[in-house]
Amino acid sequence: MNKTILSTTLALGLGVTLAGHSADASAMTEQPVNKAELADLAMNHQDKLNAAPIQEGTYDYEFDYNGYHFDFESNGSSWTWKYHTIGYAPVATSAVAAPAVKAPVTQAAPVTQAAPVQQAPVKQAPVAQTTTYKAPVSYQAPAQTYTAPKAATTQTSSSGVYVNAHLQAIAQRESGGNIHAINPTSGAAGKYQFLQGTWDTVAPAEWKGKSPASAPESVQDAAAVKLYNEYGAQHWVTA
Template sequence: MKKTLLASSLAVAIGATGVAAHTTDAHASEATQTSIDKAALAQKALNNDQSLNEAPVHAGAYDYKFNLKGTNFHFWSDGTYFGWAYNGYTGQAAVAQPAQVQDVAVQASQQSEQNTAASVQSNKQASTQAPAATQAPKTAQTSTSGSGVNSHLQLIKQRESGGDYSAVNPSSGAAGAYQFLPSTWNAVAQQVDPSYVGVNPAQAPAAVQDKFAQHLYNTGGAGHWVTA
């Protein structure tokens, strides 16, 4: 189901990026870079044309970046997910291929079941573990799975990254368990904790990622995540 881009006080949106990193198709853009209609794409982006949210520019992977009349535009796809942005504003990303949507849904469902069982075991052990800040970074991230966020966000986290707080998507630049785009992360940080402005979401403590995700959910709703 496609979701309409929701406007919030942040005026930005999270990119849905899947679990960790996807390999970008090699045939992406060199042959097509010169043949795309940059003016038409730019006009659609400026008008927030929903066709950009419903289908990629073309099949396969691509990564188009260009400047037109002083405005920087970016259109990308890794062959599965696609999205677009201009001058810091990011449109709604989506899944390109129906067959791949089914595969992602099956994987997410299986992984969600596995992580639910792991979460129960983790909660039993939590009382005997040291506080997250004193543990190694990876342990701190996995041991706080789901803390501080509602049940819907816990599902979103599993679908976005499989619960991996250090996940990074090389195509869109989204990072962390909730796959924050840098612009979205910085906007939330300015409201919640300015000390994290400019910090890579994947390098922030799990508790901070949870806190920022819950704040974004509370102020803008689940529409920031395509996988919601």
């Protein structure tokens, strides 16, 4: 069964848009942001985002990157962050409060009297507890960060297309090499069990909108090689 985070929106160009900055320059600190770095923090280093804001002062950074929508905000004392797959309703994160300062303990002065001197009990001011929240995320497939794989040893498939050994192993695990295979539960189809949205992204124009299982093996092989070379093996659960 195929897993994917790719959509038609992503197929249109992996474009990014930065939005959400306040118009009041005096109240909002605006600095250029590294979208790739922030996206990586949100998807892979959530403990860092929960431990501290991404910068001092107030900020509001909102943008789309690699098929996800990201939002980072702070009012100077608490901050929030969230992300979700483009096209899904975002799930708000809980605000992370700045660490509370422990109030000093007030010691009562000793009382001199005929009776035995007793010291008044020391009352300690309640200490505010800060909880680190792992923000909930809306998405279909587990979020992953990947880089394009290095060139692998290639082999020629029966279709005449050069397919590396890893892809050939994926095809065997996904469908047993059957180019007409269809999963009745997920709708994934073809030798590599493409979902329709993923197929339409990498298939030739004349095969977009058609079932992957109806395409010749050479077309399926070429589409799989293109997907693998551009996005890695993360689209296949069996990889």
